[in-house]
Amino acid sequence: MTLALTCMSHSPLLEHGDPPAEVVEAVEGAFATARAFVADYQPTLVVSFAPDHYNGFFYDLMPPFCIGYEALGVGDYGTTEGPLDVPTELAERLAQHVIDADVDVAISRRMEVDHGAIQPLEILFGGIDTVPAIPVFVNGVAKPFTRMRRIRQLGAAIGSFLADLDERVLLIGSGGLSHDPPVPQWATASEPQRAMLLNGRHPTAEARDARQQRVIETAKAFAAGEAPIRDLNPEWDQAMMDAFASGDLTALDAMTPDQMTADAGNSAHEVRTWLAAFSALSAAGSYEVASSFYRPIPEYIAGFGVVTARSM
Ligand SMILES: O=C(O)CCc1cccc(O)c1O
Numbered sequence: 540m541t542l543a544l545t546c547m548s549h550s551p552l553l554e555h556g557d558p559p560a561e562v563v564e565a566v567e568g569a570f571a572t573a574r575a576f577v578a579d580y581q582p583t584l585v586v587s588f589a590p591d592h593y594n595g596f597f598y599d600l601m602p603p604f605c606i607g608y609e610a611l612g613v614g615d616y617g618t619t620e621g622p623l624d625v626p627t628e629l630a631e632r633l634a635q636h637v638i639d640a641d642v643d644v645a646i647s648r649r650m651e652v653d654h655g656a657i658q659p660l661e662i663l664f665g666g667i668d669t670v671p672a673i674p675v676f677v678n679g680v681a682k683p684f685t686r687m688r689r690i691r692q693l694g695a696a697i698g699s700f701l702a703d704l705d706e707r708v709l710l711i712g713s714g715g716l717s718h719d720p721p722v723p724q725w726a727t728a729s730e731p732q733r734a735m736l737l738n739g740r741h742p743t744a745e746a747r748d749a750r751q752q753r754v755i756e757t758a759k760a761f762a763a764g765e766a767p768i769r770d771l772n773p774e775w776d777q778a779m780m781d782a783f784a785s786g787d788l789t790a791l792d793a794m795t796p797d798q799m800t801a802d803a804g805n806s807a808h809e810v811r812t813w814l815a816a817f818s819a820l821s822a823a824g825s826y827e828v829a830s831s832f833y834r835p836i837p838e839y840i841a842g843f844g845v846v847t848a849r850s851m
């Protein structure tokens with residue numbers, strides 16, 4: 540069975556930012572190319588690798604990765620709230636297959652997912668339950684981080700299961716690339732921020748709005764060159780996209796979490812979702828990139844990439 544892939548950055552500033560019109564046009568063009576790729580492939584199943592930003596996973600229990608048997612969008616930044624169409628029995632079989640491959644994945648019978656998982660479904664399908672989808676959380680914001688080797692092994696285990704299905708599977712990777720949005724870090728967080736990192740599930744509307752406003756204001760300041768966050772790193776981003784396109788994913792094993800943070804920002808670890816998706820794709824054999832878009836977009840606080848690929 541062949542597999543197909545779409546990896547794309549996400550950003551709530553897509554709806555809440557105000558970049559130059561030609562930037563919006565370029566990104567919309569990349570999304571349209573990805574939508575056409577997906578429509579042509581007509582997936583019967585989606586496996587979505589996405590991070591969370593302390594909306595579904597908190598420091599009371601933070602797994603490196605987690606397969607959802609059921610999942611709900613939390614509706615942050617005005618994204619679609621409500622259930623995904625998760626094929627639970629298939630997700631259970633997938634989780635057992637991954638554990639049998641010695642990758643100790645967590646599971647959730649009620650995974651809560653945020654814009655990181657929801658935006659790609661909205662952009663590619665126009666809704667979050669139009670195609671059966673198995674969500675796979677991959678931690679991209681909360682230390683400690685696994686080595687990239689482990690993410691590659693997770694993707695390979697998932698891909699080896701999917702490649703044997705009589706389904707047209709679309710793999711989605713969501714996030715990155717280089718970026719450093721104001722997601723609190725435990726080490727430097729204030730007491731109220733630590734309370735959110737630990738127990739922030741289901742915040743009040745006021746608390747959620749205050750947090751979202753802080754991100755929106757930071758994006759405006761960042762675009763004006765005045766925000767105290769790490770700059771985007773287009774060279775790092777291009778090197779990552781080249782590595783994914785090359786098919787030699789083991790080359791990324793040498794990356795260390797601390798160096799990734801130093802080179803590309805605290806949220807650059809979202810690129811792990813791309814690695815997991817490409818590793819799953821490679822489990823079905825060699826692949827080729829069909830389209831590739833990249834642009835550093837401070838207004839979105841993201842080195843912004845959109846890539847499609849499919850098994851050969
Ligand atoms: O809500 C948050 O804390 C972060 C929002 C956010 C902003 C820019 C790029 C991202 O990837 C992202 O997730």
Ligand SMILES: [Fe+2]
Nearest residue numbers: 655714806809
């Ligand atoms: Fe993100």
